[in-house]
Amino acid sequence: DAGVTQSPTHLIKTRGQQVTLRCSPKSGHDTVSWYQQALGQGPQFIFQYYEEEERQRGNFPDRFSGHQFPNYSSELNVNALLLGDSALYLCASSPYSSGRNEQFFGPGTRLTVL
Amino acid sequence: SQQGEEDPQALSIQEGENATMNCSYKTSINNLQWYRQNSGRGLVHLILIRSNEREKHSGRLRVTLDTSKKSSSLLITASRAADTASYFCATLGNTGGFKTIFGAGTRLFVKA
Secondary structure, three states: OOOOEEEOOEEEEOOOOOEEEEEEOOOOOOEEEEEEEOOOOOOEEEEEEEOOEEEEEOOOOOOEEEEEOOOOOEEEEEOOOOHHHOEEEEEEEEOHHHOOOOOEEOOOEEEEEO | OOOOEEEOOEEEEEOOOOEEEEEEOOOOEEEEEEEEEOOOOOEEEEEEEEOOOOEEEEOOEEEEEEOOOOEEEEEEOOOOHHHOEEEEEEEEEOOOOOOEEEOOOEEEEEEO
């Protein structure tokens, strides 16, 4: 049973570019959340997707957008990249039936913006 | 801003000793969770304690929750070198939302 997978593992972009990160949830999970983790900090909630809709959003600008597909996989898009967007981006999945409980995290995508 | 604040920021102990990490938060919660992260990789869920619970155990882990003080502690007994990691508390508010808020973490180093 595969856990949460994310791609790519690492990514280097330059300021102003756009990036798309991908996540496949754990089998049986239908809810996907995205987090940004800066070096030495805890993860910060970007948004959560359920039934292909953004269910809740954290304090991130509109440059951050997402999508969830019918197979529950998800993408995180970041436009007009800034140096400060350099971070580890984590995807987490959970089954809706568990309510708002534990999440299963992927290994993350490390984004470097030059 | 992050709600959970862990204390200490870093902890270095010998193998076999106990490690205690504390977490404080600001608003009412539905539950509080502890996660472990090894070397900047994905987080692993350790334990969840609900707002109406005071203590939970899982293997060598013991978590307490004091909602009157808005604080929690994680105790790892008989620590091992493999416990070396960052530990984060995360809170889910009781307003019906889905936003989990993480603290900045405690870096634990267990010396063999």
